[in-house]
Amino acid sequence: MIGAGRGNPQRIPLLRQIREDLDTVVARDPSRPRRRDALLHAPWHGLALHRIAHRLHLRDHRFGAGLLTLAGRLLSGMEIHAGARIGRRAFIDHGFGVVIGETARVGDDVTLYHGVTLGSRGWSRAGEPGVRRHPVIGDDVLIGVGASVLGPVTIASGNRIRAHSLILRDLPAPGKAVRIDPVRAAAHPTRSTA
Numbered sequence: 001m002i003g004a005g006r007g008n009p010q011r012i013p014l015l016r017q018i019r020e021d022l023d024t025v026v027a028r029d030p031s032r033p034r035r036r037d038a039l040l041h042a043p044w045h046g047l048a049l050h051r052i053a054h055r056l057h058l059r060d061h062r063f064g065a066g067l068l069t070l071a072g073r074l075l076s077g078m079e080i081h082a083g084a085r086i087g088r089r090a091f092i093d094h095g096f097g098v099v100i101g102e103t104a105r106v107g108d109d110v111t112l113y114h115g116v117t118l119g120s121r122g123w124s125r126a127g128e129p130g131v132r133r134h135p136v137i138g139d140d141v142l143i144g145v146g147a148s149v150l151g152p153v154t155i156a157s158g159n160r161i162r163a164h165s166l167i168l169r170d171l172p173a174p175g176k177a178v179r180i181d182p183v184r185a186a187a188h189p190t191r192s193t194a
Helices: 014-028 042-058 062-076 182-187
Strands: 091-093 111-113 117-119 148-150
Touching: 014 042, 014 091, 042 062, 042 091
Parallel strands: 091 111, 117 148
Antiparallel strands: none
16 A cells, blocks of 8 residues: 555656656646646645755755745645655645645655645644654545545545545545545544545
8 A cells, every 4th residue: 555656755866756746737637738837837836846845854954945845835825844755646736725744645646635634633743753643645545625634544545535524544445435424524533434
C-alpha cells in the first residue's frame, strides 16, 4: 500500500518532478489543455514551491523552507508544511484552503480538492520527535471538497473519500470499507467512509 513516491520523494530530479506535476495538470484539468495554460494553475505553483521547500527541509534549511511555504500559501491559498511528503503526479484542483501537516505522507497519483485537510487531532507533539501526527494517504486516492482526514490514520490505496467527510480511523482497501453518509461519518467516527 505504501506508494513508491511516498517512501522516497527525491527519487527523480526536482525539475523533472515539477514538470511532471505540470503535465498532470494538463492531463487531469479540462480547463488547462496545454502546458502554457497549466502554468496559470495556482495549486501547481503551491505544489512546485512545496517540492523545493521539502528538499530544503530535508537538508535542515528550515528558514528557507519556511519562506517558500509562506510564499506558496500567499500564491496558492494552500498551506503545505515543508516536512510533508507528497508523491508523484499529485493533482490539487482549486487548491484554496488545502492544509497538509508536517508528518503527512501522500502517495502517487492522489487528487485533492479545495478545502481538504490532512491534519492532526491536536496541537500536542505527542511525545518524542518523529512521532507521526498526520495521515498516510495511499496511491490513487481521491479526497473530495472539504474533507478532513485527521490524526495518524492510514487511507489505503484506491479509496474515494466523499466531500465534507470527517475521517478519524483507518480506511482499508476499497470494497472492504463500509460506505455511509458523510454526516453520519462525523457523528459516528468508529465507522469508515469512502
